[in-house]
Amino acid sequence: MKIFCYGVLSVEEPYAQAWGKANHVEVGTTSSELSADNAELAKGYNGVSSKGITPVTEGAYATFEKFGIKQLAIRQVGVDNQDLVAASKHGITLTNVASYSPRAIAEMGVTQAMYLLRHIGVYQERMAAGNFAWDGSTISTEIFNCTVGLIGAGHIGGATAQIYSALGAKVLTYDPFYDAALEPYTTYTDLETILKEADIISLHTPLLPSTKNIIDAAALKKMKANAILINMARGELIDTQALIDALKAKEIAGAGLDTLANEVGFFRLKKPYAETPKDFQELNAMSNVVITPHVAFFTKLAVKNGLEIALNDAKTIITGGRSRHAVN
Ligand code: NAD
Numbered sequence: 001m002k003i004f005c006y007g008v009l010s011v012e013e014p015y016a017q018a019w020g021k022a023n024h025v026e027v028g029t030t031s032s033e034l035s036a037d038n039a040e041l042a043k044g045y046n047g048v049s050s051k052g053i054t055p056v057t058e059g060a061y062a063t064f065e066k067f068g069i070k071q072l073a074i075r076q077v078g079v080d081n082q083d084l085v086a087a088s089k090h091g092i093t094l095t096n097v098a099s100y101s102p103r104a105i106a107e108m109g110v111t112q113a114m115y116l117l118r119h120i121g122v123y124q125e126r127m128a129a130g131n132f133a134w135d136g137s138t139i140s141t142e143i144f145n146c147t148v149g150l151i152g153a154g155h156i157g158g159a160t161a162q163i164y165s166a167l168g169a170k171v172l173t174y175d176p177f178y179d180a181a182l183e184p185y186t187t188y189t190d191l192e193t194i195l196k197e198a199d200i201i202s203l204h205t206p207l208l209p210s211t212k213n214i215i216d217a218a219a220l221k222k223m224k225a226n227a228i229l230i231n232m233a234r235g236e237l238i239d240t241q242a243l244i245d246a247l248k249a250k251e252i253a254g255a256g257l258d259t260l261a262n263e264v265g266f267f268r269l270k271k272p273y274a275e276t277p278k279d280f281q282e283l284n285a286m287s288n289v290v291i292t293p294h295v296a297f298f299t300k301l302a303v304k305n306g307l308e309i310a311l312n313d314a315k316t317i318i319t320g321g322r323s324r325h326a327v328n
Helices: 013-023 058-066 084-089 102-117 120-128 155-166 191-197 217-222 240-248 278-284 300-318
Strands: 002-005 026-029 047-050 071-074 093-095 147-151 170-174 200-203 228-231 254-257 289-291
Touching: 002 300, 013 026, 013 300, 047 300, 058 084, 071 300, 084 093, 093 300, 102 120, 102 155, 102 200, 102 228, 102 254, 102 289, 147 155, 147 191, 155 170, 155 200, 170 191, 191 217, 217 240, 240 254, 240 278, 278 289
Parallel strands: 002 026, 002 047, 047 071, 071 093, 147 170, 147 200, 200 228, 228 254, 254 289
Antiparallel strands: none
């Protein structure tokens, strides 16, 4: 059996080859993300896998169909760059990896919150200017004295609830889907209460019409002046200009962002700083904002799990089985 993988990161390569050896499968790889232009690379392979954000159009699925390929195993959660209808039309079953390491993303959110809570960015900016003094403006709070508000508590929000709970924080959750398994770690409440009471607000919902700009100017105005906003989910959950305005007006105390609404086109790429979006530059210049380029998932375990779960699905479908991770 032969499986071809697109969009393979250098850190994925050893896991890909180890999986191939253990499963007696020849694994071919390219770092290029899948598109209709490079689907031909899969010629002679029994199955395919991909990862990335490049839009995949019908031509890619048509090429796979021509080669007798029946599946495409996506090594990530998001399939928003795929055309599920076109894939079905060409008999391609798409699978995704809905959960590869929720702790990876949860830990990045907590890390950014603690960085902001202890004003580390402010100290770094001051020290770079030769100012090693400190004053009342940076006096902090211990995490066990904080109220954390989670908006969305599925895989990642649930893992986040467990970490904050273990640190002694009071954890409130707003999620229309109640999960009894999280009761030991959090108290379910409404969105208003979270906005008004939380010292740290952490976003973990998918991007949906109901969650787009869930943090807008009105929501920001309801938050406490000491509130820290963390977004590990999708940039579009926040109205970016409203966030910039709220930070400038000191309506909230800081923001930790692993995603931005306009990140496609520069996150994960090398790009001259001057060519990055102005709102990114404005946020990045603030010492009470920390931004990372959509890397919350990027741990060894997450990369390994993402690859192995996807390739196991590919093998299952190639050999005539069904995957519970099918998305079309
Ligand atoms: P999940 O599906 O397990 O959980 C999402 C939760 O959000 C669910 O419990 C759902 O009920 C809840 N929800 C839906 N609509 C809501 C609303 N209007 N208000 C409040 N809660 C709502 O998803 P997950 O695995 O926890 O991932 C969450 C998001 O994190 C993903 O959709 C993705 O956008 C993002 N993500 C980011 C990274 C990264 O590296 N930064 C990696 C993986 C996922």
